[in-house]
Amino acid sequence: MYRFFVEPSQVEDHTIRILGSDVNHIKNVLRMKTGEEILISSGDDLEYACYIEELGDKEVLAHVMYVQEAGYELSSRIYLFQGLPKGDKMELIIQKAVELGVHEVIPVATRRAVVKLDGKKEENKIRRWQAIAESAAKQSKRMYVPEVRHVMRFSEAVEHAKELDVVLLPYELAKDMKETKKIIDQIEPGQSIGIFIGPEGGFDEEEVRMAADMGARAITLGKRILRTETAGLTVLSVLMFALEE
Numbered sequence: 001m002y003r004f005f006v007e008p009s010q011v012e013d014h015t016i017r018i019l020g021s022d023v024n025h026i027k028n029v030l031r032m033k034t035g036e037e038i039l040i041s042s043g044d045d046l047e048y049a050c051y052i053e054e055l056g057d058k059e060v061l062a063h064v065m066y067v068q069e070a071g072y073e074l075s076s077r078i079y080l081f082q083g084l085p086k087g088d089k090m091e092l093i094i095q096k097a098v099e100l101g102v103h104e105v106i107p108v109a110t111r112r113a114v115v116k117l118d119g120k121k122e123e124n125k126i127r128r129w130q131a132i133a134e135s136a137a138k139q140s141k142r143m144y145v146p147e148v149r150h151v152m153r154f155s156e157a158v159e160h161a162k163e164l165d166v167v168l169l170p171y172e173l174a175k176d177m178k179e180t181k182k183i184i185d186q187i188e189p190g191q192s193i194g195i196f197i198g199p200e201g202g203f204d205e206e207e208v209r210m211a212a213d214m215g216a217r218a219i220t221l222g223k224r225i226l227r228t229e230t231a232g233l234t235v236l237s238v239l240m241f242a243l244e245e
Helices: 019-028 089-099 119-139 154-161 176-183 206-213 228-243
Strands: 002-005 013-018 037-041 046-055 060-069 078-085 104-109 167-172 193-197 217-219
Touching: 002 119, 002 167, 013 019, 013 167, 019 046, 019 060, 037 119, 046 167, 060 154, 078 089, 078 154, 078 228, 089 104, 089 119, 089 167, 089 228, 104 154, 154 193, 167 206, 167 228, 176 228
Parallel strands: 002 037, 078 104, 078 193, 167 193, 167 217
Antiparallel strands: 013 060, 037 046, 046 060
């Protein structure tokens, strides 16, 4: 059954108004008809089971049959601070991070990042990345679309992460796997978690010190060196397994 996302203001009693690009997708791409059933989320943990009541040119009206608490989301909000990678790697990272339960993706301009985005290029990238996040959220039955934020400088990202309960920084010079397992085991459901991932060249030593001063815990991901597009997904997979209820 297809899933769509709406704003809370589009939910009116037993009717939900679907607007924007989803109207064209429902009518002309999926070629759905009145009476067909769909699932709708308005950004909370409620899932609306509906059938299509009316297909208009600018909106689709869906009639709510029943509402249920889906429970698809992790108990903890996980924030991925991803150092800007080369090429299209960010698209894969966002897609898989959303599937694994990330709450927000924050692109970070680090000292060793090769990619530099100017204003217009950044706006286009963010739109593209947000569309990928929405598509992945629909596919993986997420209850809302994780936000892809605008690019932050490393200092801004560290300041943003100060509000989180736990901040993890996978670092190639970290060696103690027992300590890493202990850190992961101590994370409690409901705590907010930040993950800092460096670009292809890794973190600058000053960036590591800056994160450590803020309270980030350096962890190891094993004896093998992982690519930037692999490291964050590895941590997310471990956290998903540890926190899934």
